[in-house]
Amino acid sequence: xxxxxxxxxxxxxxxxxxxxxxxxxxxxxxxxxxxxxxxxxxxxxxxxxxxxxxxxxxxxxxxxxxxxxxxxxxxxxxxxxxxxxxxxxxxxxxxxxxxxxxxxxxxxxxxxxxxxxxxxxxxxxxxxxxxxxxxxxxxxxxxxxxxxxxxxxxxxxxxxxxxxxxxxxxxxxxxxxxxxxxxxxxxxxxxxxxxxxxxxxxxxxxxxxxxxxxxxxxxxxxxxxxxxxxxxxxxxxxxxxxxxxxxxxxxxxxxxxxxxxxxxxxxxxxxxxxxxxxxxxxxxxxxxxxxxxxxxxx
Amino acid sequence: xxxxxxxxxxxxxxxxxxxxxxxxxxxxxxxxxxxxxxxxxxxxxxxxxxxxxxxxxxxxxxxxxxxxxxxxxxxxxxxxxxxxxxxxxxxxxxxxxxxxxxxxxxxxxxxxxxxxxxxxxxxxxxxxxxxxxxxxxxxxxxxxxxxxxxxxxxxxxxxxxxxxxxxxxxxxxxxxxxxxxxxxxxxxxxxxxxxxxxxxxxxxxxxxxxxxxxxxxxxxxxxxxxxxxxxxxxxxxxxxxxxxxxxxxxxxxxxxxxxxxxxxxxx
Numbered sequence: 001x002x003x004x005x006x007x008x009x010x011x012x013x014x015x016x017x018x019x020x021x022x023x024x025x026x027x028x029x030x031x032x033x034x035x036x037x038x039x040x041x042x043x044x045x046x047x048x049x050x051x052x053x054x055x056x057x058x059x060x061x062x063x064x065x066x067x068x069x070x071x072x073x074x075x076x077x078x079x080x081x082x083x084x085x086x087x088x089x090x091x092x093x094x095x096x097x098x099x100x101x102x103x104x105x106x107x108x109x110x111x112x113x114x115x116x117x118x119x120x121x122x123x124x125x126x127x128x129x130x131x132x133x134x135x136x137x138x139x140x141x142x143x144x145x146x147x148x149x150x151x152x153x154x155x156x157x158x159x160x161x162x163x164x165x166x167x168x169x170x171x172x173x174x175x176x177x178x179x180x181x182x183x184x185x186x187x188x189x190x191x192x193x194x195x196x197x198x199x200x201x202x203x204x205x206x207x208x209x210x211x212x213x214x215x216x217x218x219x220x221x222x223x224x225x226x227x228x229x230x231x232x233x234x235x236x237x238x239x240x241x242x243x244x245x246x247x248x249x250x251x252x253x254x255x256x257x258x259x260x261x262x263x264x265x266x267x268x269x270x271x272x273x274x275x276x277x278x279x280x281x282x283x284x285x286x287x288x289x290x291x292x293x294x295x296x297x298x
Numbered sequence: 299x300x301x302x303x304x305x306x307x308x309x310x311x312x313x314x315x316x317x318x319x320x321x322x323x324x325x326x327x328x329x330x331x332x333x334x335x336x337x338x339x340x341x342x343x344x345x346x347x348x349x350x351x352x353x354x355x356x357x358x359x360x361x362x363x364x365x366x367x368x369x370x371x372x373x374x375x376x377x378x379x380x381x382x383x384x385x386x387x388x389x390x391x392x393x394x395x396x397x398x399x400x401x402x403x404x405x406x407x408x409x410x411x412x413x414x415x416x417x418x419x420x421x422x423x424x425x426x427x428x429x430x431x432x433x434x435x436x437x438x439x440x441x442x443x444x445x446x447x448x449x450x451x452x453x454x455x456x457x458x459x460x461x462x463x464x465x466x467x468x469x470x471x472x473x474x475x476x477x478x479x480x481x482x483x484x485x486x487x488x489x490x491x492x493x494x495x496x497x498x499x500x501x502x503x504x505x506x507x508x509x510x511x512x513x514x515x516x517x518x519x520x521x522x523x524x525x526x527x528x529x530x531x532x533x534x535x536x537x538x539x540x541x542x543x544x545x546x547x548x549x550x551x552x553x554x555x556x557x558x559x560x561x562x563x564x565x
Binding site: 197198200201203204205206207211215216219220295 | 355357374375376377379380381383385387389390391392400401404435437455
């Protein structure tokens with residue numbers, strides 16, 4: 001009985017973190033038949049890399065399975081997995097504004113995040129540059145930032161609704177205002193930390209302000225800026241779910257709320273996994289970008 | 299021409315206002331450097347020799363007195379006074395060629411074609427024997443090579459004055475000797491006016507026409523100026539037993555350690 005419960009979640013577990021653990025499924029049987037390591041390939045290293053995450057996920061699913069064994073309103077991993085297969089078999093159906101496939105919901109949420117976050121980057125990064133470069137602006141902005149940054153995302157939503165008189169722009173506004181701070185702060189810190197030597201080089205070469213920005217400031221600040229961008233995207237994705245719950249419309253946050261009203265807990269669990277995976281992918285993509293653009297310190 | 303002073307420092311004084319209060323770094327500095335002359339500033343650490351170099355570079359402005367280069371007051375840094383920094387200060391996100399090119403572009407960009415500019419950058423790298431590393435980034439090459447690229451960047455601007463701030467200080471002895479020899483050859487070829495900060499007595503005697511010895515800070519000033527009358531080209535191995543060389547060396551050591559020994563480490 002228990003082993004049967006254990007087997008099916010192993011499938012759903014490896015399905016969930018598809019981007020990271022695409023390989024573990026073939027590698028998983030390896031501990032059962034310990035073979036002598038081959039010369040050409042270091043199986044042990046691969047095993048050590050792959051095994052811990054697999055164990056972690058298996059543990060989560062296992063505990064979940066144990067707790068839901070007796071039944072009740074909380075679905076089992078197996079039931080959730082079967083339902084997830086069903087949900088994802090037709091992700092792009094559309095039966096009116098309140099009943100659309102999960103694919104549409106994700107895409108709509110991502111679109112809101114992209115717009116809100118894009119606007120925040122457009123405003124926040126130049127603002128960060130100015131704040132970092134001119135100490136007058138820094139002193140002017142720092143009390144405002146300290147005051148506004150800790151405000152909960154949802155506190156901004158009524159302001160958005162009041163100003164824009166529509167749900168969608170209000171959600172985007174909430175994303176904007178919540179994801180702008182990490183970019184402003186990190187960019188400003190990056191500008192302040194540009195080594196004085198590099199600026200002296202610029203002064204001796206008598207570079208134009210444009211060259212100073214493109215050749216010295218921008219590359220020196222880029223790693224800091226990308227850290228800000230990464231934090232911002234994380235925040236934006238956190239906020240969108242909450243904002244959509246309140247504003248409604250099509251989106252993963254609204255989907256969660258809608259399924260709560262339908263008392264469809266299985267779908268809520270699926271949504272939680274989906275939100276986690278999309279957040280993970282966003283993060284991974286930005287880490288890859290950041291790696292590409294960070295330079296080796298001399 | 300050689301007698302007319304090219305760089306003229308008159309009564310320069312430098313007082314830094316720090317959080318702990320005012321720090322009097324330099325006082326009554328009077329110095330003139332002729333065109334094509336190689337002058338080194340030597341002194342114990344903290345004596346303000348780098349501060350004086352920064353004043354000539356225009357990176358800091360004096361609190362008193364005046365500095366003149368080529369009959370114009372030094373009010374800001376400029377490409378006619380190229381600086382080679384102690385820590386090379388190459389931009390890590392640019393290749394060696396791009397680092398040099400940044401300087402070339404600024405100085406000659408308005409007058410020359412792109413091909414000519416690139417040729418200049420490559421020629422500057424070739425001058426310091428670094429043409430092979432043109433496409434490499436600074437973290438891929440050794441400390442000595444970085445310093446050479448730093449020198450190439452300075453030379454590529456065809457500056458009126460080359461300012462070197464302990465350029466070989468961070469290098470091992472063999473690399474340092476090698477680069478000193480190369481610097482001698484380059485200066486002989488380009489007839490550059492050079493002001494160099496160092497704390498290495500041998501380096502000062504080997505390279506200089508005159509050695510400017512500075513007293514200890516605070517409120518340091520020029521203690522003595524020693525003219526080095528050794529024929530060029532100079533060869534370090536032959537000079538090692540040369541009576542005049544040994545004498546000059548002794549003079550500098552005498553000034554630094556007998557008359558102006560480092561009193562305390564503080565400051």
